[in-house]
Amino acid sequence: MSITSLGKFGAALTAALLSATLVLTACGSDARDSAGEVSETRTVQAGNGAIEVPANPQRIATIGNTTLPFIDLGGKPIGVTAEPDSDVARLPEDQQATYASATILAASADEVDMEKLASLKPDLILVQVPDAEFEAIAKELEAIAPTVFYGLDVEWKELADGVAEAGKVADALSQQKAEFEGKVAKIKESYGKIIADTSFVDVIRWTSSDPGTFAIADIGCSEIAREDVGLDLPEAADGDEPLAWTPMSFEQLSELSKYDVITYPVDAAGKPTEPFVPVIETNTWKALPAVTSGRALGVFCPGNNSYGAVNRYLDSLDLALAALPAKQ
Secondary structure (H helix, E strand, C coil), X not given: CCCCCCHHHHHHHHHHXXXXXXXXXXXXXXXXXXXXXXXXXXXXXXXCEEEEEECCCCCEEEEECCHHXXXXXXXXXXXXXXXXXXXXXXXXXXXXXXXXXXXXXXXXXXXXXXXXXXXXXXXXXXXXXXXXXXXXXXXXXXXXXXXXXXXXXXXXXXXXXXXXXXXXXXXXXXXXXXXXXXXXXXXXXXXXXXXXXXXXXXXXXXXXXXXXXXXXXXXXXXXXXXXXXXXEXXXXXXXXXXXXXXXXXXXXXXHHHHCCEXXXXXXXXXXXXXXXXXXXXXHHHHHCHHHHCCCEEEEECCCCXXXXXXHHHHHHHHHHHHCCCCCC
């Protein structure tokens, strides 16, 4: 930014303008919007490098896994790629309404209607998809608006940080982080002895699971329970595919007898999720020691890709552990 000579107003006003210039330079740089007016920008670091974004973005489009974390932080995207109906149904009502108000750009990132996206006039695009998918559409997205990309190797906490910084919703993130830390600390304090002396197993059945199969869950909310809360839960060996991707037959339910406590998926009302119902209807499940002793716990997992969803999971886990009967 240059300083124009101001004649008789002299050095004082010139100094004031110089001071303002330095402030703007420290915060970001200047860019001109579609009306030709100067707007402030800032730089964020992402998977696609150092990206100059609006200092206060107003029209944000989200593609891939950035949609629900951004909405969770109070963001209101103008355009999104579609989320599974089951994931949307687990959102709080206000977040469902926010999602419903956004324009659906496509079922997935590789099918985004670029003309429709451009017509929305976004000033920022947030993306988390596989690297190859992004590479195929990156130039088209960047021609529409500044685009901030995160690869799938970015874990949920790091993604929340990135979305909050780029989308200017960091205040909400700070509050959610504080709640998360408080809930984890409360569970550890309240159930420390149980956590230390109990073996757990988390089981799942997906909508896409083959008939007569289930899996041991070691990803998703299980990761929160294991890594943040400290539950003794099985997980795949380093380098192996997650246990959650390895189908087990209903006959193998008997192998769960070696665990003290079983956790399984329920909906927000506490009822077993529809895909899991066939498991609890088997005689093998009903005969498990954890089931007969009341130590099979239904836990609600609305998602594990944002602090708000994880905090709701922690609330459910807290209630489940509180209802756990003493070991016989």
